[in-house]
Amino acid sequence: MDIVAKATKRSADRRKAWKWENWGVEPDAESQEALAAALGVPLRDVHRLGWPGWLPDGGPVRIGFPWTLEGTLQALDDTLEHAMPDRRGFMKLGGQALTLLAGEWLSQESEPVAAALAGGRIDLRLIEDLEDGLPRLRRLEAALGGPRARLLLDTELATVTGILKAASYTDQAGRRLLRLSAELSRLAGFASFDAGLHAAAQRYWTSGLRAAHSASDRAMGANILKSLSLQCYDHGLFAESLALATCAVEGAGDVTPRTRAMLLLRQARAEAAGGNRTACDRLLSDAETQMARVRVEDEDPSWTGYFDAAEFHAQTATCHADLHRPRLAVTHFTTALTLMPPAKGRDLATYTIQTARAHAALGNADEAIRLLEAAVPLITTAPSHRNTARAATARAELPMARRDPKVQRLDELLVRLSA
Structure with a gap:
């Protein structure tokens, strides 16, 4: 934003950049020209491709x-x-x-x-x-x-x-x-x-x-497919998210109970996002059964270390939130936040925001605002585009007038966060 302000002789209003990134607002022509000059993009490409098509691009993703x-x-x-x-x-x-x-x-x-x-x-x-x-x-x-x-x-x-x-x-x-x-x-x-x-x-x-x-290493491949499934989930590609998560479960091979539970919960989240209550509940039950079988002596892959009881409850809560069960979601999110260690700052921010959304769905606006304010310093410590976008979504869901002093204070925090 400073680059645009200097080139256009305008004030560096960081709320504009926030809207470009999170609200789908298109920068005006002068701002785009300033950005293109700073990034070394020819103006003819700016005019030919339009926003955001001219942004720097590493070429096609090759998978053949x-x-x-x-x-x-x-x-x-x-x-x-x-x-x-x-x-x-x-x-x-x-x-x-x-x-x-x-x-x-x-x-x-x-x-x-x-x-x-x-x-x-x-x-x-x-x-x-x-x-x-x-x-x-x-x-x-x-x-x-x-x-x-x-x-x-x-x-x-x-x-x-x-x-x-x-x-x-x-x-x-x-x-x-x-x-x-x-x-x-x-x-x-x-x-x-x-x-x-x-x-x-x-x-x-x-x-x-x-x-x-x-x-x-079939299990490691399954874990990577799980990540691709989450990306599709975030982009609203729920059928593709489910296909990838299902493939991960089917192709993981003989894995530990913790690993199996982790993969099943990704599949459950994809089912929940698609509104498939029965399938999701079955997978949640299967994942809970697997977690009950976890033993200290299990030789879990090192990359499953993050998947503890706190993460299990957080993922379960997300399923309930997607299935419009906010009360169950709040119960599991609260348990997750209680169990989660302070060192996992990014995850704490993620699930604090998600808890706020569940409270907003229950009509608990004041508690939702309190939680969103608590998430801001966590995001500042561990910057995350996804968490910043989540906070903006949660703010938009608040059933309160913009003139409310508590909402205005929250808006100021979110603007500073985006900057």
């Missing part, structure tokens, strides 16, 4: 690579070349393309991945060090928010991809490297998703799906 090690490395290279420059906040792959990709993943067999290339033999200690860094990266992404963590994750993925391309390794070491690249792709994809960069998220996730396939 073969389901082989060579195809996986090609997909990772393509992602690393295009994902970071891709600032487009819209999905490029339609739901049908994603479900076809998921179907291919479900049916393809993986091949051996031993490599003897020009580079030196990979040191297993180096692989262990790279793997040991994953918990730290997960914590950083969750604590700092996607916009801040995205570059770090892309750099880590480039390092692992470079090793896969240049080093020699055994089949076992190769699968560990591929598994590592798949998880880094998933994290980078979620960071991009959290930042509102949906095409970049698709790039990371589709290449990560291939890496998980080449590593013969």
